[in-house]
Amino acid sequence: MAAISAILYREGKIRATNYTFLFWDLFYPLGYLLVFGVGVNEAMGGAFPSGPVDYNSFFLAGVLGMASFGIAANTSWTFFLDRDNGIFYEMLTYPMTRAEYLLGKVLFNIGIALFQAALTVALAAALLDVRIRWDLLPLLTLAVVIGTAGWFYFYAIFALKIRRNDIFNTVTSIFYFAFLFASSMFYPLEPLPAWFRWTALANPITWQVDVLRYASIGIGSPLQIVWEAAAFLLFTLGSFAYAVRSLDQQE
C-alpha cells in the first residue's frame, strides 16, 4: 500500500509540472464531443438515422472510451521518459513488486479518467441535453475504471517491449487509427458491411464503448453488454498479466 501511495505521489508531482498533459487528459476528448460531435449532429439536422437518440448522445460513450484510450497512451509513453531519465531502472529496485508499480500507475490514470468522465458527462447533460441514465452511474464508473486500466496495461506492454520512442509513436498512431475507427466509437455498426461489422465486434474498443453507451444513455442489448463486459475484463486481466511479465523481463 505504501508503494502505491508513493507512486500516486510521484505521478501527481510530475503531472503538476506539465499542464499540457492536463489539457490532453481532461479537455482534448471533451473538445471532440463539443466540436466534432456537435458538428456531425448539426450536419445531420439533429436526426440520427440509426438509433433512438441524437448523435451527441450516441457519441458521448465514444468520447469516454477515447479518453480512456488517450490517457493510457500518454501514460505508457512516460515509460520512455522515465527510461531516458534513468529513473525507470532505479524505480525497479525500489521496495515494491512489479504488479504494485503498474497498479500505482493505473490508479493515477483512473483518477484522471474519472475526473474527465465526470466533466464530460456533466457538460453533455448540461450543454447538449443528453439524457443520462443516472441510475446506471455505478456501472458507468466501473466501465471507465476497467476501460482505463485495460488500455493502460495494453499500451504498457508495447512501451515496455519497444525500446525506440519513434517506433512506439508509430505503433500508437496505428493503434489510434485501427482501434478507434474500426469500432462503434463514431458510428453504429448495424448499417456497415459485414466484414467491417465483424472486425469492429472483435475490437476491445467496441466492447468498452458499447458498455459505456449502455451505462450512460441506456441503449444496447443487455445480454450483448454482459458478454462484451466479460470480454473486456478478460482483455484487461490478460494485458495486466503480460505487462507485469514484460516489466519483469526488462534488461
Added chain:
Amino acid sequence: MSEYAIEVENLVKVYHSGRRNEVRAVNGMSFRVPRGEIFGLLGPNGAGKTTILKMLNTLIHSTGGRARVLGYDVSQQPLEVRQRITVVIQETAVEMFLDARDNLLTFARFHGLHAVEARRRADVVMERFNLHSEANKKVQDLSGGYRRRVQVAKAFMVDTPVVFLDEFSTGMDPILKRAVMGYLREEASRGRTIILTTQVLSEAEELCDDILIMNKGREVARGDLHTLKLLSHGVYEVTITFEELPAAIEAYLASLEPVRMEIHQTTIEVALKAEEARVLELVAELAKKGRVLRVEISGASLEDIFVELMENK
C-alpha cells in the same frame, strides 16, 4: 539470519542477441561479502561487474546459479531484497521534472520514510552534498555533475542495510568525491554493507576492505589490498622527478618493458617487474641520465596489479 550480506554461488548470466549469438556476461561467479564491509568489484569494460550488480539488486534475472542478499534469494524473494537495498545505478537516474528536494523526498517516500523524518534528512543530505543552493531548481536545469549528486545523495536518505553503487563517482568533482568516500566509510562503520563497482582503482584502493577483480565474467583475483599486492610477483613502482626530462627517456623506458609507464612533465612513473636488486640498478642507471630532484620506490599499486592480471589473463 545470514552472517553474510551477499552470497553468490556459481552465478551465470547469458545475454542472447539474435538467435545464435550469446554472450556469457557472468560465467560461474561465486563469492561472499560479510556484513558491514565495503566490497569492490573491479574489472575492465565488459567484465560483468554491472551485470552482477543488476542481478543482486533484482533488476535482471540470472541464467543460472544463486544469489542471496541478507539471506534472501534474489530470484525467489525479490521484494524482501528490495526492502533492504539502495541502488545507485551507473546511468544518471533522477526525476528530471522535480527539484532536488522533491527528488530526495520522493525517493524517501518509496522507502517508507515518514514525511517529517524525510524532510529532516533531506536537509542534512542537501547540506552534505552542497545542494542547498539548487534545492528548488528542477533537476533538468542542473548540470550533469549536480544531477549525479542528487542521485548519489538519495542513497543517504535511508538506512537500508545494503547499498549498491555502480561507478558512483562518475561526473563528480574530486572534492565531493572525497567527501562521499568519507560518508561511505561512515555508513560502513555503522554496519551498512557497501558494494561498489569502479574503474577508478585509486578509489577502490582507498575505500574497499575487500576487492574482487574480474574479467570476461570470471574471477581473476580476490582479497584485501595487501593480499592482492602479494599477487604482483615483484612489481615495483618507481617515480623519478628530473630537473629537465632527459632526451629519449621514453624510448629507454619502453625498452625496459614496464608493466605501466607514464610521463608527466619532468616526472616519470614506471612500474617494473623485476628482482629488487635489478630495480635498484635500473634506478641508478636512470639517475645518470639527468639531474634528479626526487626518487621514490614503492610496491605495486592496485593499478599495476590490475594491469598485470589483465595482461596475464
